[in-house]
Amino acid sequence: MHATCGIDWAEDHHDVAVVDSEARLLGKLRISDDAAGFQDLLRLLAEHGDRSDDPIPVAIETSRGLLVAYLRASGRRVYAINPMAVARYRDRHAVSRKKSDHQDAVVLANILRTDAALHRPLPSDSDLVKAIAVLARAQQDAVWDRTRAHNRLRSHLREYYPAILEAFAGKRERLLAREARAILAIAPTPGEAAQLSHARLRSAVTRAGRQRRIAAETDRLLEVFRRTWLRQPAVVEKAMGRQTLALLAQLDAACQACDDLARDAEELFLQHPDAEIITSFPGLATLTGARLLAEIGDDRARFSRAGDLKAYAGSAPVTRQSGKSRHVAHRRVKNSRLAATGRHWAFAALTASPGAHAHYNRRRDNGDRYHAALRNLFNRMLGQLHHCLTNHQEFDEAIAFGQRTRSPLTAAA
Template sequence: MIELFNPFSAPESYRACLGIDWGEQKNCIHLLAAEAGEIERFEIDADPASMGAFVRGLRQRFGAGRILAVSEQSKGALVNLLVDVEFIDLLAVNPKAAAKYRLSLHPGGSKSDPIDANALLRMLFTHRDHMSRMCRGDEPSRRLDGLSRHRRNLVAQRVQVALRLQSLLRRYYPQALGMLGAGEIWDPISLAFLRRWPCFSQLARTREQTLRQFYYTQGSRSARAIGRRLQHWRSSAALSSDTLLEQLGVIELSDDLEQLRVLNKQIHKLDTLIRNAYAQHPDKVIFSSFPAAGPAMAPRLAAVFGTDRDRFESCAQLQAYVGIAPIKIISGTKLNRTFMRRFCPKFLKQTFHEWAGLSIQFCPWAKACYRMLLDRGKGTAAAKRAIAFKWIRIMYRCWKNRTPYDENAYVQALIKRRSPIVEWMKKLGYLDEENTILFA
């Protein structure tokens, strides 16, 4: 049975409800008090001083009574200001749901800040069960989440600069690409080489012994690797006789190298901060017990779950929240379609997708499942999402029960349920015909 939500009745007994349409300059607020029959309209400057004065006015007007507020914004200045106010319960509504609800009230497509605020206020009475209350969350998980997101942004910037640097080298100094280290272009040996020989005219004048000594000094001791680079150096020739091309390339190269140096330093600093923060997380033993959950992935996984065991009502809610659960559209017997979920926290979805891919290398049942899905015609990305879907279910139960992951126990459960994964584990040599585990 569907019932309308009355925020003014017991057990809630809120003194007032707010619908807030956030703006960069002004916030449009619609207020409905319990004792009033009409909606009051406010337009408050978005700066902290003006909003703070408005909140204090609510406290003076409604005394010790509680206030229920709803906004489309799930992060930002407005949320940071209101989520700490003790007498305000702040709810978040999906922006797409709010837009569809506004359209149902105004089929002609009318839109304005007052219309949006009014629609949000109405949603409190009709769709309260589809809204979630916002809270800060525990500090250790918030710290890990913020540091991990910042690190991911810096890594993305580093990749962007590295791609630009590679394009630059192909344009004026392609000989250097065969002289760099076997790793990434932002590795110390590659950066040191480009700083010392920023153009081919300088590289051509150097001696072979100098190059050999450079690689030894940088920790590259493989005779085969050094020989291959020196052979490339001996067979190299100038790209062009245009000296200006080299001069401009050296200037641009210097800027890119400096950016990579700074980004490497910042990422290294964040790695230290993340390692120290994760060491203090109360659930570190649980998340470190999963395959491939190393120094980079385990903190990201711990940040997703947090320490509040009541945060997610079910595993399905978590799978949908992080974007791993697919969207299914079924209409009678004529239409049955499945879509990848796109409207979701991209960083969280990326976290589970990356970790599922890594787990294939270290977890026997995950590798067997991956091979099975590929054999069924699934693409690599779809197969990794399917494995992530299974991993979230496992991780959710371990997190709820506060118990570390046990690989052998899960494999025994697969055997008991006669999962098709078991047959693929036998094909890969992880189980014998008697279902005896052959891996440590």
Template sequence: MSLTDTTPTRPAVTAGIDWASDNHAVCVLDPDGQVLARQTVAHTAAGLRRLTDVLERHQVTAVGIERGDGPVVDALLGTDVTVYVIPPQQVKNLRARYGSAGNKDDRFDAYVLADTIRTDWRRLTPLVLDSDTTTALRKLCRARRDLVAHRVAVANQLRAHLSTAMPAAVGLFSDLDSAISLRFLTRFTTQDDLDWLTPKRLATWLTSAAYSGHTSAQTLHARITAAPRGATGGHGHALAGITRAYLACLQTITAQIQTLAKQIADAYDAHPDKPVYAALPRVGTVRAARLLAEIGDARGRFPTADSLTCLAGVAPSTRESGKLRIVSFRWAVDKQLRDAVCDFAGDSRHANDWAAQLYNRARARGCDHPHAVRILARAWLDVIWKCWTTSTPYDPANHRALQNILNKDKTDDAPTAA
């Protein structure tokens, strides 16, 4: 199917594919729900060719699958079938339609997928893929975020190690994984090294390291002498080997994070959707690139702003039964998208009066910080969706809600006539 064609038609013959690491179960149904074929194909080039042959032989027009990327989906998109993605959690709930046992079976799940497409195709949205440029940018952003999480984990391990090996180094600088802190730990690895330091020697070393902080050498030296003493002698030298191992990991991870950040910046600068996000408040390069990558550039995925806010998990989930009405946190969402949107929204309030007002009103109603950020993120997505669908850069001067607040502030501040 075309990557931009999102108009579904009633499928004549449907198929379901239960994805696995080595083999994929396939089930083909006719319009009445009768099984036409059951196959198991290997996750190989030959197996995927066999899969497409089965679909073409039975003239399958729609396929249900549990994930929307990978070699199987690439093979399906090379044919004329319409692909529908049904998440695993939804498939788990759908099993109850065919029995109460709820047992997991690959062949049965393939049937459930095929039958769901056959009966509920009107409620489902065909898979629409982002461009290769956007997909690559998304992978770069997610890889960088994973490395940042690894850096935090290694820094925590180093901090725990230093609390017994060399406690004075833990709180010496603002961040343990900062460039100056890592350089200090590379030069002074034991308590014996710290004992050698004097305010004058420390000042000389800070100058050689181009230390740009505002803390004097005397203050830093006082922190060293006030801290508990670490291991000395042979024991200290043995623990220094562990320190160097953690430092090597941190330095390698940090270097790779910087390399990915450069690749992200280059890919973002070359992306045609960059102007849509570039003017958002306090968005920066990496944050804007992540927003762009997670939202994507396939406009057909989100026909309305609500469809985007629901997938991002910033719209609540409402359940009603009789007189009972429950509004709760939405769990079944794209967590990467939610994290990207909330990360942006939470910081935007520091540079945008409209965002600050929405956030403060939510807090005044008793919402905690995460809830208030989600409320703000939902409002921002309405704005972003409008800019995104029209390929219009965000312009604060055209943001009516923001301008109303700014104009009201000017009116309030104007001197009154005598």
């Protein structure tokens, strides 16, 4: 590389440094976070040999934002360097531990000058995958927000309203069920719940979408609400009911965001040519496939080997060895979104694929715990996915697991 560029990113300005192959500082500049600042950056790069057919590579501490988007659109290689890695490189140039934005920009430029081969440039994903990633990650964030909102509401209800928790204790969705939220909206206190008429409660249950056994469910709920429960003082109970309505509004908003974003993410995902291959795998539905594609992208040069993808997902183990000591453990530094999606995928594959179930059972028989066996299954199926995407072919159970796909009943017959 004849020259490399480092950018120390900040919220409203960015420090830029350009160095040559001998580590000499060619130029430095502080630019604003707008179109004018980007033009200043391009002029600085052009002064030091930047050309359309040979653009100067750039190292920066983030992979997102308008500046990164414009740098990628210019056709140059952009390297997102972890700030923790930058801190360790900083000690190579100064032992005094001094720090400045300009110095960090120089460190970033020198990282590319010396160790560019050890770092990955940002992938050249299509715009469609980038859009899918925005929606899939937002939907995943909304799911986590929904879980937090549910836990806050449940914790609050335990202090004064055990009847509503008892009424939906046997439901899979608990307070996330539409019936539970509909009842809380009209009866945020146990006193109001006990005074509900059969007709009003039946209307709420019907409005929530229930279509079968409406009368029986209404009778069951009334019986629970009219039992004798411990109660807070009336004025305190009323105040806590007002807080419940506020928490319920947050939960309703999170549930609506989950549904809307899931629908939009699935619609975009089905437009991608890789969607048919991804959803051919057992346990991968449309939304889970969208999350998976959002994290691995469609740049085939990004993961040249299946092992690279497995390490990125955290499914491949990591070995720490020194002398006679050797320890193999699961990776903690990974793409957390991809790892979370992998757990859901592996769990769903247990009932969707005989081969996956047999592989999981073998791992458990060999001493793996539940999560370790699921992670191993995810690791294997991730390698299969890498092969299918690389060779443009759909999943085949017989090829993926061979003769091991036979169920115990079939083998016994």
